[in-house]
Amino acid sequence: MRFGLVVGAALVCMLVSSLPARADDEKTQPQIPTCSRPLGAITIVDGDRRGWTVYDLQSPQKLLKLYVQKSGCFTLVDRGTGFDAAQKERELEAQGTLQRRSNVGGGQVRAADYVLVAEVVAADRDTGGSAVGGIIGGIVGGPIGGAIGGGLRTRDLEAQAILSVTDVRTSETKAVEEGRAKKTDVSFALGAGGGGWGGWGGVVGGGYEDTPIGQVVSLAFLDAYVRLVNNLGALPADAKSVAPERAYQTMRATKLRKFPDPGATVVRSLEPGMRLYPLGEKDGAWWKVEDENGNQGWVKNTDLEPLR
Structure with missing residues (x-):
């Protein structure tokens, strides 16, 4: 019995050591890119293809926020839990509950220049215990061989992540990048693991640090983010200044x-509710505008209101 156990353990060591190296050991993992200046303000949302839910992973927004913050390539604007809490503070200010000179109110929230959309299409290929476990089970035999043969398995984990950036003002898609990651993991299904994921020290959570597929998805998103930043270097320094001027409409006949x-x-008469586009020229309260038919002229800004 003791001899069988020793032989079984030796065979496990020999076979595991002869397996191909892990994919993440064969090539250098991508590093978070850094930028000398932010490319604009960005908020993060979940896309339509939420492949992470298949593997019991949470939304990758915390993970992507970490990438964005550490890179310095964008200024993060919160539209989630933090934003909801900030809105409550504004409600308290409107009710007169906050202390004097709190300086909390309207007109302070920064607009997002871009939206980062995250999607996952993942494949988790499990080859089972036949390749390695079957060999060991056949050689050792008996209950020991059966336990080892049924417990050892190879897992070929792959993930494909997609990140896209949308311009808030024009709705143009500025970039779409695909990231891929793969990691071969040899583990015992009966309890032994391959060690913890020490990448983020428990900050991200959501299964991205403590599960094999979560780790691979993390690397796929990082790969996509690196590609995204490399292709967005030509973005303007001030996105709002190069965007088309927002539209206005007439409040009354003018x-x-x-x-x-x-x-x-x-040039022409304007009815209430007609849409006009400022051209940038101003003379006191007069604005030069263009209507939807291409007619250009001047109108008092007191007769206009922003189009919602």
């Missing part, structure tokens, strides 16, 4: 005039 003067020639 005139579109050729020059910024109440006595100037009328």
Whole structure:
């Protein structure tokens, strides 16, 4: 009995050591990229293909926030739990509950320039215990061989993650990048593990640190983020300054005039609710605008309101 156990253990060591090296040992894992300046403000949302749910993983937003924060490539704006808490503070201010000079109120929330959309298409291939466990079970035999043969298995874990960036003002997709990761894990199904994932020290959670498939998905997202940052270097330093001016509409009947003067020639009459696009030129309260038919002229900004 003792001899069989020793032989079984020796065979396990020999066979495991002869297996191919883990994929994440064969190549250097990607590192979080760093930027000399933020490319804009960004918020993170879950995409339509939420493949992480198949493997009992939580939303990858915490993971991606960590990547973004450590890279310095974007300024994070919260639209989740933190934002909800901030809104409660504004409600308290509106009720007169906060202390004087708290400086909390409207017009302070930073707009996001971009939205980072996260999606996962993952494949978890389990080859079972036949390749290695079957050999050991056949050689050792008996209950020991059966236990080892049924417990040892090889797992070929793969994950494909997709990150895309959408411009908030124009809804243009600025980039779509795919990241891939693969890790071969040899483990005992009866309890032994391959060690903890020490990448983030428990900060991320959600299964991304303490499960094999979570670790692979983390690396796939990192691969996608590295590619994304490399392809977004041409983004403008100030996204809002190069975006088209927001549209306005007339609040009341007025005139579109050729020059910024109440006595100037009328280009056309404007009815309430007509959409106009500021062209950037201003003369006091007069704005140069263009209507949806391409007519250009001047109108008083007191007759306009932002189009919601």
